[in-house]
Amino acid sequence: MIHQYKNNGYNIVMDVNSGSVHVVDDCVYDVIPRIEECINNGVKEKEGILTALKAERSGEGQQSGKEQLSEKKLSYTEQELEEAVEEILELYEAGQLFTEDIYENYIGDFKNRQTVVKALCLHIAHDCNLACRYCFAEEGEYHGRRALMSFEVGKKALDFLVANSGSRVNLEVDFFGGEPLMNWQVVKDLVAYGRSLEEPNHKKFRFTLTTNGILLNDEVQEFVNKEMSNVVLSIDGRKAVNDKMRPHRGGQGSYDIIVPKFQKLAESRDQFNYYVRGTFTHNNLDFGEDVKHLADLGFEQISVEPVVAEPSEPYALKEEDLPVLLEEYDKLAAELLKRQKEGKGVNFFHFMIDLSGGPCVAKRLSGCGSGTEYLAVTPWGDFYPCHQFVGKEEFLMGNVDDGIVRTDIRDEFKTCNVYAKEKCRNCFAKFYCSGGCAANAYNFTGNINGTYDLGCELQKKRIECAIMIKAALAD
Structure with a gap:
């Protein structure tokens, strides 16, 4: 999965599954979605990709189906296109572009x-x-x-x-x-x-x-x-x-x-x-x-x-x-x-964002661990999944005398992860926000595996800004 955007003068390309972030020139930025489409169609060799790009450049080929690029025809020289393709394929072969999602395989063990x-x-x-x-x-x-x-x-x-x-x-x-x-x-x-x-x-x-x-x-x-x-x-x-x-x-x-x-x-x-x-x-x-x-x-x-x-x-x-x-x-x-x-x-x-190591797999998939690793305790000793669930009796999990008696609630939160949230599966931000806040999801959708859409849009923008700052300071 690739996410690319422009921010404060930087062309930023994220390979979501590997966590790799690249700051690129205009040519590479425009060519990446075309190469992704070629690879998805089984064309992975430099010559075949260049043939497709040159055909598009001359107006003889089919433009990328990417909505944001559908009206932008490639206008770069053959040399610029060739250099861009070489750079992109090097990143692809190094596992830093167009990578497969390895995290979903952890879900069974995770649950x-x-x-x-x-x-x-x-x-x-x-x-x-x-x-x-x-x-x-x-x-x-x-x-x-x-x-x-x-x-x-x-x-x-x-x-x-x-x-x-x-x-x-x-x-x-x-x-x-x-x-x-x-x-x-x-x-x-x-x-x-x-x-x-x-x-x-x-x-x-x-x-x-x-x-x-x-x-x-x-x-x-x-x-x-x-x-x-x-x-x-x-x-x-x-x-x-x-x-x-x-x-x-x-x-x-x-x-x-x-x-x-x-x-x-x-x-x-x-x-x-x-x-x-x-x-x-x-x-x-x-x-x-x-x-x-x-x-x-x-x-x-x-x-x-x-x-x-x-x-x-x-x-x-x-x-x-x-x-x-x-x-x-x-x-x-x-x-x-x-x-x-x-x-x-x-x-x-x-x-604040860590692009070198980042959170462990558990945090990437489920975030704060509310209801499982993290609990809130009321003044009289009741357990709730987190402070924002306190007072919602349907989430009362137990107390300090008896321990966790509603293990079904704990098990429900155990399965709360980015792959259980339909809107998260194909979102570029999923491994940074880990699916967002379960309490917000519940309050706005009635389901801890829902999403608080307004909050999601703000979170995605914050991630884009954080990465731009990292890119600018490394420039």
């Missing part, structure tokens, strides 16, 4: 693999001191009652993780909410308990914390810097944008309170192992300005992501927003590339 839990999202607080308008957790309540996790429940959750992690050494625990700092003592106690489990069980915990920053102070910062591998700091960008969507319950904005705290924390971590994480909505389709604003505040690890909301919500992204959003990603990519070349680069989460 039957042993279930090993490696990560928990601990809902340490179903309560919050902000009233974010887009909060899928309903201001921390998750379709239910406000509650704080007790140490006893959290302790059982960590015991469950250790007991169900098999031979895996590195385990991940995210303190989540609501707002975790509203249950700060239990966070500290659970970290201490987790550390006590490491040596006797040959495990290593990687703790993370997601916070809105309102309760952040020096004591919290000191502890976080000692114990937390990563910290996620919630802020949407510019003051007006942030305060519109992330106010206090009384309506006051949060920007002025959190910005200096976040700047201090980011500097104390030497600008590593944290993210400022924002959400953009229909209200700020120019979200690139928010990324730039966060960068100008001194943050070097930035994630600003599209809101996922019911179409009826006034802040929801709409299909008609897509052209503006796609253009905004292109503009943002060009801006971040410019800053990188000027020595003022930042890491934008959605433009």
Whole structure:
């Protein structure tokens, strides 16, 4: 499968199955789909391909059926065509173009693999001191009652993780909410308990914390810097944008309170192992300005992501927003590339991509591992496939006392992969997004093997931009 596109002056060709990416000239770019068609028709030798191309060039042959090229006649010299064909066939013979899909052969083993839990999202607080308008957790309540996790429940959750992690050494625990700092003592106690489990069980915990920053102070910062591998700091960008969507319950904005705290924390971590994480909505389709604003505040690890909301919500992204959003990603990519070349680069989460190694087969096929390797735990100890399923009783999998009792739910998530999703099978982005978010698919289609189409279009554009940046920096 080949995907090719133009972005910020670069002609980029992706061989989806091998993961190879090529930056090519106009001639090679235009010839590649013709050669793919020849190979599909059994013509693989240089002479036969050149004959077909020269016939098309002279107007005597049949043009490629590729829709995007159907009106573009080849106008290159015979020498240019010959050099292009030679280059393309070399890549083909090296296994970097027109390769077969080897991953589907793993599906049988993949479905039957042993279930090993490696990560928990601990809902340490179903309560919050902000009233974010887009909060899928309903201001921390998750379709239910406000509650704080007790140490006893959290302790059982960590015991469950250790007991169900098999031979895996590195385990991940995210303190989540609501707002975790509203249950700060239990966070500290659970970290201490987790550390006590490491040596006797040959495990290593990687703790993370997601916070809105309102309760952040020096004591919290000191502890976080000692114990937390990563910290996620919630802020949407510019003051007006942030305060519109992330106010206090009384309506006051949060920007002025959190910005200096976040700047201090980011500097104390030497600008590593944290993210400022924002959400953009229909209200700020120019979200690139928010990324730039966060960068100008001194943050070097930035994630600003599209809101996922019911179409009826006034802040929801709409299909008609897509052209503006796609253009905004292109503009943002060009801006971040410019800053990188000027020595003022930042890491934008959605433009970070590994073209040399990339994720393992399991992650390529199924992504985050929700419902199998990754589970969410409510304050009272119930297990759900991930934090976005919490409160949907049809996905209640068990609890910290009884373990996983709904193994059918686990098995359903075990079979959730890019080959189970009809729209993913022939998508160039499938091995980068791994089929997308199961919760979004369920919320918009009623099936975890469905697809959230608007999110797919944004993800594909982000991947294209990320690869363009890689190509430009290697140029």
